[in-house]
Amino acid sequence: MSDNKITVLYGTETGNSELIAMDICSAGEELGLECENFGMEEIEHDDFASFNNLLIVCSTWGDGEQPDNAVELYEFVEGLGDGDLSDTKFSVLALGDTAFDLFCEAGIQWDNVLEEKGASRVHDRVDCDVDYEDDAEEWIESVLKVFS
Numbered sequence: 001m002s003d004n005k006i007t008v009l010y011g012t013e014t015g016n017s018e019l020i021a022m023d024i025c026s027a028g029e030e031l032g033l034e035c036e037n038f039g040m041e042e043i044e045h046d047d048f049a050s051f052n053n054l055l056i057v058c059s060t061w062g063d064g065e066q067p068d069n070a071v072e073l074y075e076f077v078e079g080l081g082d083g084d085l086s087d088t089k090f091s092v093l094a095l096g097d098t099a100f101d102l103f104c105e106a107g108i109q110w111d112n113v114l115e116e117k118g119a120s121r122v123h124d125r126v127d128c129d130v131d132y133e134d135d136a137e138e139w140i141e142s143v144l145k146v147f148s
């Protein structure tokens with residue numbers, strides 16, 4: 001895999017995160033960046049540590065829980081050793097709803113676990129409310145500059 005390739009993984013129940021993942025790759029390709037996106041349930045767990053430039057877009061469901069398609073991958077990453085992701089640069093876009101007590105909890109968990117396993121946060125996490133479009137667009141523009 002090319003060192004510069006951006007991998008976007010989305011955790012979603014109703015598709016918002018998937019749409020954003022597609023927007024990231026369209027914007028990235030316009031900048032001449034190589035970009036691929038996958039649902040979190042689609043990837044082989046053993047490939048995870050090879051995603052050097054990783055963008056996570058993840059909503060929160062239930063009561064502060066991971067969306068269904070993110071649960072198994074999240075558990076796998078939780079089980080990695082400290083330092084296993086030392087070649088990974090990452091940033092997280094969290095989707096949620098401020099009406100819930102555990103606002104954007106799943107995205108917060110991703111942000112924390114990636115750092116815990118040795119990955120480097122290259123851009124601050126952004127937590128989006130239900131009207132996520134403007135915040136997401138701003139994060140995409142800003143985060144892609146890091147990888148340009």
Ligand SMILES: Cc1cc2nc3c(=O)[nH]c(=O)nc-3n(C[C@H](O)[C@H](O)[C@H](O)COP(=O)(O)O)c2cc1C
Pocket residue numbers: 011012013014015016017018058059060061062063064065067095096097098100101102103104105130
């Ligand atoms: C049943 C239900 C439970 C939800 N639980 C939470 C929650 O605990 N915390 C939060 O911040 N947002 C919560 N949300 C809001 C979603 O994360 C938000 O609508 C998000 O944009 C959905 O993105 P997705 O289509 O990618 O899944 C919930 C929404 C629904 C419908």
